Amino acid sequence: MVKNIKTDVLIIGAGPAGLTAALYVARAGKKALVLEGRNPSRMAIGYEIENYPGFLSINSQELLNKFLEQARHHGAEILKEDALALALEAQPKYVTTRSAFIEARAVIIATGKPFSKERMIPGEEELTGRGVSYCATCDGPLYRGREVLAYGLSEEAMDEVLELDQMGCKVKLVTGRKVKPEHEPELEKLRARGITVLANYELKAIVGEKRVEKVVVEKDGQQEEIPVSAVFVFREIPSTSLFTKAGLQLDQKQCLLVDRNQKTNLEGVYAAGDVTCGSLQVASAVGEGCVAAMQALAYLRK
Numbered sequence: 001m002v003k004n005i006k007t008d009v010l011i012i013g014a015g016p017a018g019l020t021a022a023l024y025v026a027r028a029g030k031k032a033l034v035l036e037g038r039n040p041s042r043m044a045i046g047y048e049i050e051n052y053p054g055f056l057s058i059n060s061q062e063l064l065n066k067f068l069e070q071a072r073h074h075g076a077e078i079l080k081e082d083a084l085a086l087a088l089e090a091q092p093k094y095v096t097t098r099s100a101f102i103e104a105r106a107v108i109i110a111t112g113k114p115f116s117k118e119r120m121i122p123g124e125e126e127l128t129g130r131g132v133s134y135c136a137t138c139d140g141p142l143y144r145g146r147e148v149l150a151y152g153l154s155e156e157a158m159d160e161v162l163e164l165d166q167m168g169c170k171v172k173l174v175t176g177r178k179v180k181p182e183h184e185p186e187l188e189k190l191r192a193r194g195i196t197v198l199a200n201y202e203l204k205a206i207v208g209e210k211r212v213e214k215v216v217v218e219k220d221g222q223q224e225e226i227p228v229s230a231v232f233v234f235r236e237i238p239s240t241s242l243f244t245k246a247g248l249q250l251d252q253k254q255c256l257l258v259d260r261n262q263k264t265n266l267e268g269v270y271a272a273g274d275v276t277c278g279s280l281q282v283a284s285a286v287g288e289g290c291v292a293a294m295q296a297l298a299y300l301r302k
């Protein structure tokens with residue numbers, strides 16, 4: 001069941017930029033909803049950071065937890081889901097996730113370093129919406145009784161594969177990444193339900209004229225083709241194509257173009273942190289998140 005949610009400011013991204021923006025919005029008494037995507041903040045790596053003011057040295061995951069705790073303390077809500085589609089040109093703005101349809105008066109994008117087109121699977125961009133999907137709940141029912149391919153190895157990917165199976169899709173899973181012993185119990189659960197697991201296979205191409213027709217997979221240098229009607233990609237969402245489809249302007253580095261007030265080319269839409277390819281630092285992400293939130297609050301007052 002898809003929920004309808006209304007918020008004053010939707011913040012896409014739960015890294016230092018997004019969580020700082022959320023803190024400012026929530027503390028100003030406005031509703032702040034934060035989306036945290038399937039790929040975590042770069043701070044979740046847990047490196048030692050020595051150039052964030054106030055701490056001689058601190059583990060980045062620990063610092064991120066503090067940002068999260070402070071944003072929550074002031075009333076920000078966190079939804080652990082990716083933004084899958086953006087409609088940002090008019091007022092209000094609409095953003096779709098796996099389980100929610102969100103209406104917001106302003107949007108702050110803080111999705112971190114852009115996932116570039118170069119890292120997409122050949123055919124992925126051209127066939128998105130024509131058989132390529134990032135969400136089982138949204139598009140799975142369209143392929144009931146048909147052969148579909150799922151790609152990914154995260155916990156969420158396993159969950160989505162089970163969901164596709166429950167919906168009646170004939171699913172094969174391509175793990176992409178190398179399977180480690182800790183992945184085996186989850187993969188066994190899938191096999192027990194009759195789902196084919198192509199462990200340690202890579203997805204090389206998605207092929208089709210007007211719609212997805214087949215995929216090319218590879219293991220140990222050997223390629224094979226598998227006919228499928230749809231491909232469900234469960235890894236990071238390719239942010240650059242998400243942005244351009246929404247009418248957002250990018251710069252020459254494929255990062256979101258903003259002015260010094262973190263405003264994008266769309267009214268009521270701001271961007272902060274690594275997504276703008278500024279200084280790529282926690283301190284600058286925090287500062288930009290603050291500016292974006294203050295601008296969004298001023299926009300709400302208009």
Ligand SMILES: Cc1cc2nc3c(=O)[nH]c(=O)nc-3n(C[C@H](O)[C@H](O)[C@H](O)COP(=O)(O)OP(=O)(O)OC[C@H]3O[C@@H](n4cnc5c(N)ncnc54)[C@H](O)[C@@H]3O)c2cc1C
Pocket residue numbers: 012013014015016017018035036037038039040041042043045047048049050051052081082083084110111112113237239272273274275280281282283285
């Ligand atoms: C190994 C390493 C060492 C580093 N060392 C330092 C250092 O010493 N000092 C320093 O200042 N910086 C350092 N950095 C850089 C720093 O971590 C980043 O600059 C900072 O995390 C950027 O913050 P951000 O909020 O812009 O993005 P991120 O922290 O990357 O957060 C992005 C957020 O967006 C979410 N997201 C992405 N796509 C979507 C979507 N479609 N829908 C919903 N949510 C989405 C993600 O889930 C995540 O929550 C280091 C980085 C690395 C990798």
